[in-house]
Amino acid sequence: MRLRKVTALAAAGFLAVSLAGCGGSGSEEAAATTAAAGTTAQAQREESPADTTAAASEADNGATEAKGIRVGFTNSYNGNSYRQTEEKQMQIAADKLIAEGYISEYTIAEANQDTATQIAQIEDFITQGYDIIIVDPASTSSLNNAIMEACDAGIPVITVNDGPVDCSHDLLYQMFFENEGMTQALTEYVCQQMGGSGNLIELRGTAGTTTDDQFHQGVLTALEKYPDVKIVSEIYTDWTASKAQTELNSVLPTLTDVKGLVTQGGDAYAAVQAFLSAGYSQADLPVIAGDNRGSFLNWWAEEAPEGYQTLSAASNPWIGAMSLYVAVDICNGHKVANDMSVPFGMIDADALPGYTGLGADDVAFTEMTWDEIRTRIEAQ
Numbered sequence: 001m002r003l004r005k006v007t008a009l010a011a012a013g014f015l016a017v018s019l020a021g022c023g024g025s026g027s028e029e030a031a032a033t034t035a036a037a038g039t040t041a042q043a044q045r046e047e048s049p050a051d052t053t054a055a056a057s058e059a060d061n062g063a064t065e066a067k068g069i070r071v072g073f074t075n076s077y078n079g080n081s082y083r084q085t086e087e088k089q090m091q092i093a094a095d096k097l098i099a100e101g102y103i104s105e106y107t108i109a110e111a112n113q114d115t116a117t118q119i120a121q122i123e124d125f126i127t128q129g130y131d132i133i134i135v136d137p138a139s140t141s142s143l144n145n146a147i148m149e150a151c152d153a154g155i156p157v158i159t160v161n162d163g164p165v166d167c168s169h170d171l172l173y174q175m176f177f178e179n180e181g182m183t184q185a186l187t188e189y190v191c192q193q194m195g196g197s198g199n200l201i202e203l204r205g206t207a208g209t210t211t212d213d214q215f216h217q218g219v220l221t222a223l224e225k226y227p228d229v230k231i232v233s234e235i236y237t238d239w240t241a242s243k244a245q246t247e248l249n250s251v252l253p254t255l256t257d258v259k260g261l262v263t264q265g266g267d268a269y270a271a272v273q274a275f276l277s278a279g280y281s282q283a284d285l286p287v288i289a290g291d292n293r294g295s296f297l298n299w300w301a302e303e304a305p306e307g308y309q310t311l312s313a314a315s316n317p318w319i320g321a322m323s324l325y326v327a328v329d330i331c332n333g334h335k336v337a338n339d340m341s342v343p344f345g346m347i348d349a350d351a352l353p354g355y356t357g358l359g360a361d362d363v364a365f366t367e368m369t370w371d372e373i374r375t376r377i378e379a380q
Helices: 054-061 081-099 115-127 144-152 179-193 210-223 241-254 269-277 294-301 319-331 370-380
Strands: 001-005 017-021 070-077 103-110 132-134 156-160 172-176 198-204 229-236 259-265 310-313 333-337 339-341 345-347 365-369
Touching: 001 132, 070 081, 070 115, 070 269, 081 103, 081 210, 081 319, 103 115, 103 229, 103 319, 103 365, 115 132, 144 156, 144 198, 156 310, 156 319, 172 294, 172 319, 179 259, 179 310, 198 241, 198 269, 198 345, 210 229, 241 269, 259 269, 294 310, 310 365, 319 333, 319 370
Parallel strands: 070 103, 070 132, 132 156, 156 172, 172 339, 198 229, 198 259
Antiparallel strands: 001 365, 017 333, 310 345
């Protein structure tokens, strides 16, 4: 495995395995890809001489592979560093697979958090006869009819990152994170460092989304073990630093004895800045859970008080790139699980020295070879 500045926990959960192929419009002519809008971020790379390329990994599989599938990707949102990293790494993977002949066309459509727009994008991919559709869903229910329409037309659909959506089909494949488990682990750690009591701030994501609800449930589950830890403020940040800092700057003067803060991602360093702006000294900072962003990891390694103890965790933004390799396998008849749990990454104080030098907006992530995707993800 090639690690890009993150360590991965073991994935949990597995369901049925199914075998399905794509419609196979398969043009031999490679088309230009549609570039994603917005700033992108790429994590630093840690190479190993023993690494194998995805192409070599595929060749070792021994299967006869079809060439030139058309892949459409509709992304519900790309307004934060995580989603931008996801799109960036998908583009890198798509370019590689296009050069190797596995993909002939890769198109990105941005939905900007609008479910009606995303439904229209899925339907457009159906009309245009794409071989497979990848969806980072804005809703776990509103897209169901469009997803089923694609599957009923013989076009496999892969949902990634957000989800899973609450429908099923032999041609529906879902790649998701155990979001509740991630925030439960973070919150339990923060509560332990707080001594099991005190006031806690929870930074949430986007109100009304399933992802936010899942992350929030993880916090609540953890607090069942710590009845003396109280959430004194819940702040919706849309997983962005600027909104987090603005909202925290507003609420911190009204709070006392804050000993901890948990986050879903994208705003941990903004929380540090807000506490310092509110008059906290470095030595008096509460336990702030990290989010695997370069800004927080660099602060923790270089500026935090000596011995500052916390835990950093995030979903793996390489899930989008991973879905492209899964898409090729689906379209070539490989057995792929309909439900695939993807590991998230955690960095503790002992591992921190290995994670310096990231750009402020970089998100640490784990990259897998094709064989590792097949054995660890597809075969669940």
